[in-house]
Structure formats: C-alpha cells, structure tokens
Amino acid sequence: MQKPILTLLSIAVFYSAGAQDIKPTGTVEYVSEELSKIIKKNAEVEVIAEGFEFTEGPLWVAKEKMLLLSDIPANTVYKWTEKGGKEVFLKPGGYTGAVERGGFMGPNGLLLSSDGKLWICQHGDRRIATMDASLQNPKPEYSTVVGEYNGNKLNSPNDLILSKSGNLYFTDPSYGLASDSKKEIDYQGVYKMSPSGKVTMLLDSIDQPNGIAIFPNQKTLLVSNSDPIKRRWYAYDLAEDGSIESGRIFHDASDASEPGLCDGFKIDKKGNVFASGPGGIWIFNKTGEVLGRIKTEGATAANCALTDDGKTLFITAEKHLLRIKMR
Helix, strand or coil, rough: CCCCCCCCHHHHHHHHCCCCCCCCCEEEECCHHHHHHHCCCCCCEEEEEECCCCCCEEEEEEEEEEEEEEECCCCCCEECCCEEEEEEEEEEEEEEEECCCCCCCCCCEEEEEECCCEEECCCCCCEEEEEECCCCCCCCCCEECCCCEEEHHHHHCEEECCCCCCCCEEEEEECCCCCCCCCCCCCCCEEEEEECCCCCEEEEECCCCEEEEEEECEEECCCCHHHECCCCEEEECCCCCEEEEEEEEEEEEECCCCCCCCCCEEECCCCEEEEECCEEEECCCCCCEEEEEEEECCCCEEEEEECCCCCCEEEEECCEEEEEECC
C-alpha cells in the first residue's frame, strides 16, 4: 500500500509558499527549436484576471467563447470572456453542505460531457457531479455522476477525462479532504467508469494522482503525480476495453530546483503535452521529450487549457489567470 498521505496542512503550506499578492511574469524557455513552431519567439505571457484565492481546472468552452475555471478555497466556478472579463459562474461549486468548512473544499477539474453538460470534480462533496442547469443559465444544482467505489466515499476527485468510447477516467487524491473527514479508501486511486456506470480501480500505486488526459490516438493515458518527492508523469497503454496494460515514466522532474508540483495538464491535437510542473508549464512532445517551458515567476502554475484551435493557452497560477497566444 501507499506511504502516509500528505496532510491538508502540508499541501496548504506548499500552495501558499508563493502566494503573495504579486503579479506574476512569464518567459518562454526554448529547449528545442521544435517549440518555436508552437510558440512564437516574441510571445507574451499576459495576466488577464486576478483576485482569486487559488485557481484550477480551466476549461475552454468554444461554443460560448468562454473559459471556465475553479477557485477551490472560494468554492466558486468563475467564467472569463474577452468582453466581460472575470465573472462568477457557479457558487457553491464544490461543497454544498450546510456545515461550514474550510480547506480545499471547492471545485477542481471541469469537463464537458458528450451531450454538453458540465461535469465538476467537487472536493467538498467528494464526488464528480453534473450541473443540472444549462451553460447559458447556470445554477448550483447538481446530480452525482460518481461518488463511491465499492460502497466507500471517494477522497476528493481532482481531474477527469472522457475517452471517445465514453469511458470516464479520473484521479482521486486526498487534497480536498477536511481535517476531520473520514478517509474511507486507504489509497489515492486512478479510476475508470464505463458508460454503463461500472467503476473500476486502475491504479493505487501513485502517491498523489492529479492531472489526467488521453493522447489523441486514444491508446495512451497520462497521469501526473503531485508527490513532492516523486515529481513525475506516468504513461499507461490502454487496452481495447479501456483498462491499462502497462505503465512507464513519461518524464521525471524530481530533480528540478524550482518550486511546483506535477499538477494539471492538457494534450493538443498533435500529442504535445502542456503540463504544470516545477517552475511553470512544461511542454513535451508525444514521446516525452522536453521542448521547453513557460516559466511563471511570482506564482505557481497549477493547470492550463487550450482553445479548440490550439492558438491560445490559458494558465491558472494561484491568484491569477494567465494567457499566452501561440501559432
């Protein structure tokens, strides 16, 4: 089984280490010339919104031309548009209980289902839920997609992805558990839920599974580990039935000197990976070769989102939302 889990306090201390109210700056580090085909050499990292508590889970909604993002401590889903800027979209977004609680209680990973519904990883409610209202008229009314495994409550679902065949993959670390919450599963798991609703545990060997995504060919699952010692991304071959067949280290950043954990990430249509990690956003090609990094000074990058055309990358970095325009 696992080594003892990180406490909520240790996570909070890590996330607050660079959380002074300082506007972050960003620079692009080109490790390979291949990156210049993705990001122009004169690309600017912009701060487009601020005043959050801790941002996560960005999701670009092309049809509405808006970005949705989670503020976990604020228990709020915000939206950002070019015209309206930052606006509250949903509150409460991740904890709907009547008893007041603190910590990382709010929403995290966001996803649009195949029928256009918003799915939310809700730390406080310990589930993945769907918003019952429409995107055009959002309301904090939810139904549970998945909240248990073998009759036990999940820890605090963190991130999620749907395969083209309809399988839901999600990570369930311990970050969102309150100090007085009863942990009913004694590991931090990676799970698959089939279209029929059957939940299968795929992995219990990653210390703190966090970000998750599938490569465009639907043959490889990528998972990040937010353990401060094993700062790694792992790749797993997917079988025809959606289970995993074998695994390997995609990239190991454990020796990186900069602060930051391996957190959320996105994969573009060509298989390039944009992953939050030590020092900012790491950019890999599909084989795991480092092409470069978007280094964020003054704030730890936690996640990112791409527009459908791949021309814009949004970065959630503590109290700020950043943007960089690409080729």
